[in-house]
Amino acid sequence: MKGLLFAKYLDGSLSKEEAAELKAYLSTGDAARREFAAFCEDEVSLFNVLMQRSHAEPTAADRGVLRLPWRAARWSVAAAATVALAVGLGWWLAPDAERMQATQPGVADAATNGAASLAEAWPLVTGGDGALKQAPNLLDVGETAESTLRYADGTRITCRGGTSLRIDDNAASNGIKHLTLLAGALFAETSRQLEDRPLRITTPHAELAVLGTKFSLTVTPSQPSYTRLSVVQGLVRLTYNGESHDVGAGQATAAGPTVTPKVTVSEGREYSPRFGGVFFRDIMSIYESNRSKANRGDPDLFALDRLGPDASLRRVTAELPPRAHNKGGLDASELIPPAPPHGTGVWEWTSGELPSGEYNRWTAVLFPEGPLQLSLNKAVKSPQNRRYPAYFSPPPMLDFTGTWVTFTYELLKVGNQPDGTPLWEFCILLDGIPISRGWERDPPSACRFTLAGRAVYCRDLVFECGAAAPRKQPHASK
Amino acid sequence: MGDTHPSRHDALLRLTLQHQAALKAYAYGLLRDWHLAEDAVQEAAVAVIARADEYDPAKGGYEWVRRFVYYKVRELQAGRRRTLYVEDEELAALVHQSLDEQIDSASSERMRRREAILHECVSRLRSAHRRLLEDFYLRRESCEAMAPRVGVRADSLRMRLSRLRQLLRDCVERGLAIEGGPQ
Numbered sequence: 001m002k003g004l005l006f007a008k009y010l011d012g013s014l015s016k017e018e019a020a021e022l023k024a025y026l027s028t029g030d031a032a033r034r035e036f037a038a039f040c041e042d043e044v045s046l047f048n049v050l051m052q053r054s055h056a057e058p059t060a061a062d063r064g065v066l067r068l069p070w071r072a073a074r075w076s077v078a079a080a081a082t083v084a085l086a087v088g089l090g091w092w093l094a095p096d097a098e099r100m101q102a103t104q105p106g107v108a109d110a111a112t113n114g115a116a117s118l119a120e121a122w123p124l125v126t127g128g129d130g131a132l133k134q135a136p137n138l139l140d141v142g143e144t145a146e147s148t149l150r151y152a153d154g155t156r157i158t159c160r161g162g163t164s165l166r167i168d169d170n171a172a173s174n175g176i177k178h179l180t181l182l183a184g185a186l187f188a189e190t191s192r193q194l195e196d197r198p199l200r201i202t203t204p205h206a207e208l209a210v211l212g213t214k215f216s217l218t219v220t221p222s223q224p225s226y227t228r229l230s231v232v233q234g235l236v237r238l239t240y241n242g243e244s245h246d247v248g249a250g251q252a253t254a255a256g257p258t259v260t261p262k263v264t265v266s267e268g269r270e271y272s273p274r275f276g277g278v279f280f281r282d283i284m285s286i287y288e289s290n291r292s293k294a295n296r297g298d299p300d301l302f303a304l305d306r307l308g309p310d311a312s313l314r315r316v317t318a319e320l321p322p323r324a325h326n327k328g329g330l331d332a333s334e335l336i337p338p339a340p341p342h343g344t345g346v347w348e349w350t351s352g353e354l355p356s357g358e359y360n361r362w363t364a365v366l367f368p369e370g371p372l373q374l375s376l377n378k379a380v381k382s383p384q385n386r387r388y389p390a391y392f393s394p395p396p397m398l399d400f401t402g403t404w405v406t407f408t409y410e411l412l413k414v415g416n417q418p419d420g421t422p423l424w425e426f427c428i429l430l431d432g433i434p435i436s437r438g439w440e441r442d443p444p445s446a447c448r449f450t451l452a453g454r455a456v457y458c459r460d461l462v463f464e465c466g467a468a469a470p471r472k473q474p475h476a477s478k
Numbered sequence: 479m480g481d482t483h484p485s486r487h488d489a490l491l492r493l494t495l496q497h498q499a500a501l502k503a504y505a506y507g508l509l510r511d512w513h514l515a516e517d518a519v520q521e522a523a524v525a526v527i528a529r530a531d532e533y534d535p536a537k538g539g540y541e542w543v544r545r546f547v548y549y550k551v552r553e554l555q556a557g558r559r560r561t562l563y564v565e566d567e568e569l570a571a572l573v574h575q576s577l578d579e580q581i582d583s584a585s586s587e588r589m590r591r592r593e594a595i596l597h598e599c600v601s602r603l604r605s606a607h608r609r610l611l612e613d614f615y616l617r618r619e620s621c622e623a624m625a626p627r628v629g630v631r632a633d634s635l636r637m638r639l640s641r642l643r644q645l646l647r648d649c650v651e652r653g654l655a656i657e658g659g660p661q
Contacts, residue, residue, distance in 0.1 A: 004640045009573070010510050011620065013636075019566050026572040030579070033572075037580030040507035042647060044499065045593045047512050047615050049600050211495075235523060248524035 006039040051192065121172040123149035139165045141184065151177060154191040155199065160184060176200065185218040203227040206240040206255040226256025490530055493539040494523045500585035501547050507577045508551045518554055522546035540583035595653035599646050607642055614639060
């Protein structure tokens with residue numbers, strides 16, 4: 001057995017002599033090559049097992065503090081008692097061979113799996129006091145709050161403000177993670193799931209099966225009602241109207257009564273935002289909306305096509321809803337559509353002077369019908385009372401064609417500079433995904449968005465500011 | 479593409495999932511990096527679905543998918559030439575030949591059976607030994623980095639890891655023998 005030699009090859013520490021020895025050995029014939037291949041298989045298996053154990057181990061620690069729902073708790077106690085009996089009486093008295101047999105499916109195993117699978121399939125959530133506790137069956141996240149579900153296997157699901165989510169306790173009893181996203185948005189970072197037990201997420205429009213990936217999922221319950229999926233890493237299967245669509249890294253799709261999901265694969269270069277964060281792939285055309293169907297199903301959705309950008313923009317302007325937490329004095333009449341060059345719906349919103357607190361956030365919900373181009377011109381008042389523009393160039397690899405996307409610019413006062421003036425951190429997000437982050441030396445006193453694209457809709461323009469950041473952003477810890 | 483051949487896509491996705499373990503072992507043998515091997519298989523799965531139109535079941539599913547994994551491995555190697563290429567071309571060719579010939583469509587099933595037993599074998603290791611394996615495999619610490627902490631030379635540590643692997647292999651073989659199935 002040349003295990004040490006194989007191991008040295010795999011960890012890259014072969015000396016020249018050892019490389020020659022390995023070559024000579026692999027040249028001896030099929031048996032040697034089979035031995036090497038089997039070694040590689042065993043290494044992968046060992047890695048898998050250690051990985052699964054490392055994800056499962058926190059479960060035991062968490063189990064003591066879990067307050068399970070009644071049916072789950074009852075089961076857990078019974079299962080734990082059976083495990084204790086099996087372990088206490090049988091296991092350590094048995095010789096090796098018998099111990100091995102006891103691990104084959106049987107009563108003891110079923111009990112173990114019952115307790116473990118429930119704890120693995122039921123998430124914990126951070127309470128108001130900062131302590132982890134068992135998530136409720138129905139999770140309603142406040143408009144200005146945020147909540148992260150944590151599973152024992154390391155899976156994290158961050159729910160944004162306004163999200164309503166149900167946890168399926170029937171499925172959890174069988175060790176299956178099943179969530180129903182009723183409304184709102186979440187960003188999921190899932191660990192590798194067992195192939196026969198993927199994480200399942202149901203929305204009013206579609207079903208998702210997840211095996212280990214990062215993605216954002218949004219459900220907009222109001223018209224146009226739809227589910228939007230954007231995959232950052234891995235592969236997610238979305239089923240809509242009985243048809244399945246596999247959405248890979250860097251791809252997005254949407255499903256709902258007025259949109260038909262269609263995913264196309266494109267290979268492209270990787271994009272690394274300057275300040276770290278998520279890596280995206282170049283996407284040329286990941287989604288094509290079914291325009292005729294949309295026109296039939298929702299006359300407002302593609303009104304821009306029929307009425308022309310200006311008419312439609314006036315319409316959007318008129319429909320901007322008043323927001324209770326719009327403290328910045330934003331006036332909908334400030335939405336100004338300039339003459340659209342080359343037939344595209346280019347328009348601007350200028351906010352005018354905005355009050356500046358320690359926390360500022362501008363949000364706009366957009367519906368691009370083509371690749372979204374976006375720039376942000378900020379007028380910043382310097383200590384010398386001069387104004388100068390700052391701008392944000394859009395990441396062209398992101399394509400939110402045919403779906404609503406939330407653009408967010410956040411500015412937080414994070415401390416003081418050496419000269420005593422405040423230091424600000426900014427973050428730009430698309431659909432909750434951070435795409436750029438950096439520092440500002442001076443607070444902005446006025447802000448101007450320029451949105452460009454073919455037939456862009458916009459709704460829910462909101463400016464918020466406050467004395468302090470209302471919450472920690474999920475991306476801040478990445 | 480996504481909805482033009484759903485049944486073929488389904489079949490290909492199932493095929494990829496079915497052979498996932500073997501494909502990872504294949505990629506790992508070539509790349510010598512677990513995480514990159516996972517990436518290669520994942521990206522190959524996406525590429526396989528994109529090229530579903532070209533799939534001919536008569537030509538063997540596993541071999542067809544494996545070809546994509548190989549291309550992805552080459553892409554990854556090209557991007558990180560220094561660290562991932564095996565400098566000795568003759569050795570690289572022999573490694574490739576071994577993996578090509580010996581990891582086949584039956585490997586995944588074999589690995590699944592062995593993993594089921596391996597779980598138990600690992601849990602029966604002494605905690606210090608288990609920690610050693612976790613440091614090496616999960617935390618990706620090199621033997622050189624771990625050696626001072628453990629208080630032995632790197633070569634001794636490598637030998638210790640090798641003995642642990644052999645111990646686990648023996649344990650799995652015994653488990654398979656008890657099951658009465660082929661090893």
